[in-house]
Amino acid sequence: MLRRWLASKLAWSLVLGLLAAGTLLTINETGYRQSSRALAEISRAQQARFAVTMLQQNVLDAETGQRGYMLTSEAIYREPYDNAIKQIDLHLARLRELSAGRPLEQQGLANLSNHLSRKLAEMDMSLRLVSSGNEDASRFVLTTDVGREEMVRIREESAKLVKLSNDSLSQAQQQIARSMLLSRVGIALVVAAGLLAFFLYLRQGEALRSANERQQQALQRERNLLEQEVRERTASLAELATHLQDVRETERGFLARELHDELGALLTAAKLDVARLKSRLADAPDAVQRLQHLTELLNSGIALKRRIIEDLRPSSLSNLGLVASLEILGREFSDRSGVRVDMVLENVNLDESRQLSIYRMVQESLTNIGKYAQASEAAVVLKNYDNHVTVEVSDNGKGFDTQFVRPSTHGLAGMRHRVEAAGGKLLIQSSEGTGTRLQAMLPAHAPGSARAPGAS
Ligand SMILES: Nc1ncnc2c1ncn2[C@@H]1O[C@H](COP(=O)(O)OP(=O)(O)O)[C@@H](O)[C@H]1O
Ligand SMILES: [Mg+2]
Known part of the structure; x- marks a missing residue:
């Protein structure tokens, strides 16, 4: 009964231990996944920020190239412009990839692309005018506010996109911090539960041992009692046996004395009588012979009596x-x-x-x-x-x-x-x-x- 109770308690502490281990695993796994996602997001946001910054840089480079070319009309000054244009396309494509599934960023990117297109179209047109020798028209394009306004818009949209990336970054960082906190709390809780389970296990083991000990002691007491009883019974049986042996010896002694005194006296008297008769009947040989036979019988009787007496109680001993x-x-x-x-x-x-x-x-x-x-x-x-x-x-x-x-x-x-x-x-x-x-x-x-x- 007690054992079964203790066994069920032990089973409970085992279940508690397993539960704690399961929880620890779950917390760990969840934290790991969330952190991995947050890290991926950080990487994405950083790339996006980098691409936006590079885009801005490219536009500036293109503008510088454009102005250099327009001032000098030398092809070498166009080169930075052409390079920047290629880079701009690459960065835009990269940004599109990175903003997939993010409507806010896609919207921002669309705005930025618009302004970029306009700015690029403006630059392209002025360069073309320079190439065709129409320098006045190109200077006119340059002096309009269109390029500058687009540039301001591009900066604004870029700043918005950078801000979105920065927001994602800080959200991901917060997520990582949360995961770490969760892991910390979870691990602390699980360790506490584990310690509790271990403590319960120890206490129940102790209870089981002391219950066993009590049972052993009870058994030992019972055994001692039984042994005591067996000892007492054996002692009283031994006493009884001794008493019976004594009684037997006493009775045998009594019987031996009776046989010796009574039967002995009778047989001896009979023998004396026969001897007397024998002397009187000396002239009757037949009778003498019979008396002789009787004497022998009496002698045998006396010998038998002696043997029996010796057997009953060896008189030789005393x-x-x-x-x-x-x-x-x-x-x-x-x-x-x-x-x-x-x-x-x-x-x-x-x-x-x-x-x-x-x-x-x-x-x-x-x-x-x-x-x-x-x-x-x-x-x-x-x-x-x-x-x-x-x-x-x-x-x-x-x-x-x-x-x-x-x-x-x-x-x-x-x-x-x-x-x-x-x-x-x-x-x-x-x-x-x-x-x-x-x-x-x-x-x-x-x-x-x-x-x-x-x-x-
Ligand atoms: N000297 C002996 N040689 C061989 N067997 C013996 C001898 N003494 C005793 N035994 C064996 O031990 C048994 C027990 O002897 P005992 O207690 O004197 O009982 P009991 O004489 O009534 O048979 C005997 O039956 C016999 O088989
Ligand atoms: Mg015997």
Whole structure:
């Protein structure tokens, strides 16, 4: 939602920027065209002014030539006249071109041409009279006011034309000045708009970034909360698992004691009774044989009871200590499974629950070796250090992929839980074909508890 709003704002600043660029281009182009036109007009007006000035000059030259010739009758004095006449035609033609499409100038030019024609006709006539030897008539023409008046008109009309050219010139110059002003204002405005667009862009970019940051922070908070919840749940599940393991051990201990005390007493009493009966029935071999059989059955029952009790709660642990219990465990496993078990066991100084943890770990590891490893050899190593002990159970069996342990199995998981609940670490190394190695490190004391002085 917020993002979309910001995106539309960004789009707007982009549109504004494009608009500013478009305006700048238009202003520039218009200014350029107007200035070009004004420059062309300036050039035209200057040429026209020049042509008019030259025309005047030519008329003066022609008049001078005419007078010289009339005074001297020498052909050389006619030359400036003849040259000027040719020039006058050229300049008139040029002026016609330059005044195309300009009625005022065309009108002025027409007037000027009229007066010029008359003046030229007057001069032509006087020269012709001189050529024909009629000098008096020609002087008469000269003394009339006609030539002078035409000359005055020509000057007036020329001045008008020059004024028109000058007006065009100044208009074109004003046009150029206007274009320059327009460009100046336009560029300033566009620069201002560009700066504004840039500022908006920056501000919106900033807003987008801070919105992103807020979103990230919210996500992070949510993640933290979830992690916290997961941690709490995991901790409570771990506590539950520890509790269940404790309950299980307690119940197994209780069951072992009951079996030992009650069933043991019963079986022992029965065995005593059978022994007594046997001594009384010495003369009845048949009965003695049956009693013998019964004694064997009772012995098997007692052995079974002992095995079950040992399995439930290794009495050897409290009676003989961890090292002896592990030796018994290893030996019995070896006898049962045919796997050779090497044992290197150092005496350790641990409380009963840690000893039980190690015992259960070795027990489960050996069971797994018997069930899965197809090993010919196994080793159990227990080492004692200042503050911790390490246990290692390894085999040379087929191994397994530790990444893919079925979720329905709990032996290894329970082992890890036990070790970690006691503040230790369990490392499982195995890969198919290379055997399996389980290493546990257990602190010698419960975390936070001070070492009891002289404890053994
Ligand atoms: N020493 C071993 N050699 C080969 N495979 C083993 C060994 N220990 C455990 N495994 C494999 O790991 C799996 C998980 O073992 P465990 O957690 O003890 O569960 P369970 O014994 O109930 O199957 C076993 O199913 C077996 O495939
Ligand atoms: Mg198992």
